[in-house]
Amino acid sequence: MKNHYSFVGGNKGSWRVTSCRTFAGAPLAPVQAIEVVNAPAADLVDRGTWVLQGFTSNIRYATTDELIKLRAVQEGLSRPAARSAALIPLKKTPAWWALSQDERRAIFEEQSHHTQIGLRFLPEIARQLHHCRDLGEPFDFVTWFEFAPEHTSAFNDLLEQLRATTEWQYVEREVDIRLARND
Amino acid sequence: MKNHYSFVGGNKGSWRVTSCRTFAGAPLAPVQAIEVVNAPAADLVDRGTWVLQGFTSNIRYATTDELIKLRAVQEGLSRPAARSAALIPLKKTPAWWALSQDERRAIFEEQSHHTQIGLRFLPEIARQLHHCRDLGEPFDFVTWFEFAPEHTSAFNDLLEQLRATTEWQYVEREVDIRLARND
Numbered sequence: 001m002k003n004h005y006s007f008v009g010g011n012k013g014s015w016r017v018t019s020c021r022t023f024a025g026a027p028l029a030p031v032q033a034i035e036v037v038n039a040p041a042a043d044l045v046d047r048g049t050w051v052l053q054g055f056t057s058n059i060r061y062a063t064t065d066e067l068i069k070l071r072a073v074q075e076g077l078s079r080p081a082a083r084s085a086a087l088i089p090l091k092k093t094p095a096w097w098a099l100s101q102d103e104r105r106a107i108f109e110e111q112s113h114h115t116q117i118g119l120r121f122l123p124e125i126a127r128q129l130h131h132c133r134d135l136g137e138p139f140d141f142v143t144w145f146e147f148a149p150e151h152t153s154a155f156n157d158l159l160e161q162l163r164a165t166t167e168w169q170y171v172e173r174e175v176d177i178r179l180a181r182n183d
Numbered sequence: 184m185k186n187h188y189s190f191v192g193g194n195k196g197s198w199r200v201t202s203c204r205t206f207a208g209a210p211l212a213p214v215q216a217i218e219v220v221n222a223p224a225a226d227l228v229d230r231g232t233w234v235l236q237g238f239t240s241n242i243r244y245a246t247t248d249e250l251i252k253l254r255a256v257q258e259g260l261s262r263p264a265a266r267s268a269a270l271i272p273l274k275k276t277p278a279w280w281a282l283s284q285d286e287r288r289a290i291f292e293e294q295s296h297h298t299q300i301g302l303r304f305l306p307e308i309a310r311q312l313h314h315c316r317d318l319g320e321p322f323d324f325v326t327w328f329e330f331a332p333e334h335t336s337a338f339n340d341l342l343e344q345l346r347a348t349t350e351w352q353y354v355e356r357e358v359d360i361r362l363a364r365n366d
Contacts, residue, residue, distance in 0.1 A: 001319035042225065055317045060243075063285040102246040105284070134238045134314065136184035 003055045004040040005130055007087055007142060009033075010048025015085055015179035023163070025091065025173025034087060034179060036144075052089055054130025054142040061108045066115045075123040082126060082146035083181040086155065089139035091173035097133070112165035121158045124151045139173065149180075186239045187223040188313055190270055190325060192216075193231025198268055198362035206346070208274065208356025217270060217362060219327075235272055237313025237325040244291045249298045258306040265309060265329035266364040269338065272322035274356035280316070295348035304341045307334045322356060332363075 009017075009028065013035030020030060031049050041053040059067065096104065108114050118127070126146045133140035147155055159176070162168060192200075192211065196218030203213060214232050224236040242250065279287065291297050301310070309329045316323035330338050342359070345351060 003317065003319070057317050058280045059284055061284050064283040067283045097241045100247040100250045101242055101244050101284075101288070131317065134186065134240050134317065136186070 001040050001055070002038065003057070004038070005054060005056070005142075006037045006039055006041045006044055007052045007144075008035045008037060008044065008046065008048040009050045009052075010035070010046070013048075014182050015087075016182050017177060018180050019176075019178045021176045023174040023176055024171055025175075028089075028175050028177075033182070034177070052087075052132070052139065052142050053135065053137065054132035055135075056128065057131050061105050062115055066109075069119055070115065070122070073119070073122040075126050077126055077128060077144070077146050079126065079146065079148075081148040084147050084149045084152060084155075085179040085181070086143075086145040087177040087179065088143045088145070088159075089173075089175055090141045090143065090171055091133075091139045092170045093172045096170035107167050107170070112162075112167035114162065114165070114167060117158065117161050117165075121154055124148070125155055125158060184223050184238070185221065187221070188237060188239070188325075189220045189222055189224045189227055190235045190327075191218045191220060191227065191229065191231040192233045192235075193218070193229070196231075197365050198270075199365050200360060201363050202359075202361045204359045206357040206359055207354055208358075211272075211358050211360075216365070217360070235270075235315070235322065235325050236318065236320065237315035238318075239311065240314050244288050245298055249292075252302055253298065253305070256302070256305040258309050260309055260311060260327070260329050262309065262329065262331075264331040267330050267332045267335060267338075268362040268364070269326075269328040270360040270362065271326045271328070271342075272356075272358055273324045273326060273354055274316075274322045275353045276355045279353035290350050290353070295345075295350035297345065297348070297350060300341065300344050300348075304337055307331070308338055308341060 009031035011032050013033035015034045017032055017034065029049050037044060041051045044051065124147055128144045130142040132142060145155065192214035194215050196216035198217045200215055200217065212232050220227060224234045227234060245253065307330055311327045313325040315325060328338065
């Protein structure tokens with residue numbers, strides 16, 4: 001399953017934890033480091049203190065116009081200058097998941113401007129979404145961001161804008177873990 | 184993972200195979216029966232000749248209006264009269280998955296009338312969609328249908344209408360297995 005990723009929190013890993021803040025719901029046990037492994041959790045030998053897992057998948061909300069804009073400016077993970085990262089697992093409410101596709105799309109973009117906000121921070125902030133609700137995980141998504149340390153303040157602005165949206169009223173658990181590359 | 188289901192093809196099971204026809208792509212090995220188990224494939228003891236698995240999930244295309252219509256008339260699985268079933272695994276092309284959400288929605292409903300066609304056959308034909316592309320499975324979906332034997336001809340009409348749509352031009356593998364309840 002090449003699209004499955006595990007995020008192993010423990011006392012060693014490529015990313016050192018610099019802060020961990022719980023914004024909603026239950027916290028995660030404190031860890032010193034996180035390792036990102038391209039495998040499902042079931043395949044891991046070292047499971048650390050906790051493991052979050054998810055899969056990358058097809059686009060769920062973006063329109064053609066939005067995808068063209070995103071693809072024109074976004075950059076990938078593992079850029080040498082991107083020595084800062086954030087791991088932000090999120091869980092949305094049952095009310096969110098009971099909505100129809102057009103209702104979720106309207107909240108996501110027409111009301112909350114999720115993609116439009118994200119576009120303002122490209123290419124500086126690279127991101128990858130991992131889905132995990134369908135795997136019975138404690139979160140619905142594991143979001144991963146990478147950026148150069150000098151863009152930390154821009155990243156904080158991005159999160160502040162997203163957390164003020166209507167969409168975020170449907171977020172019932174959110175933990176914000178900041179990381180620095182070890183190597 | 185209570186939303187995960189496995190479909191075990193082999194020489195025993197609650198559903199007897201009455202026919203198996205490949206509409207696109209590679210066939211499945213012939214089996215005499217299918218057992219449906221509410222568990223992921225990794226948890227199975229008896230794996231038969233083959234196992235298909237998938238998870239039920241949130242609605243991906245239907246609008247509020249469509250959901251209201253569907254929920255008003257659809258019936259669930261396991262109705263006593265529904266002694267016929269069909270297991271139809273499907274795989275769509277990479278081109279389908281590269282489309283944006285609005286492009287897929289337009290093909291699914293505005294061009295192909297997927298929900299509108301399905302509505303005409305409710306409540307006679309009960310259905311459950313299982314997603315599996317994100318699990319690295321050989322198919323993208325495992326669709327399951329249940330109906331009374333006297334509605335077999337209506338079910339064939341439903342499939343004929345769907346297979347004639349633009350959406351089906353994106354189907355690259357499809358196997359149609361018909362079943363009769365054993366007990």
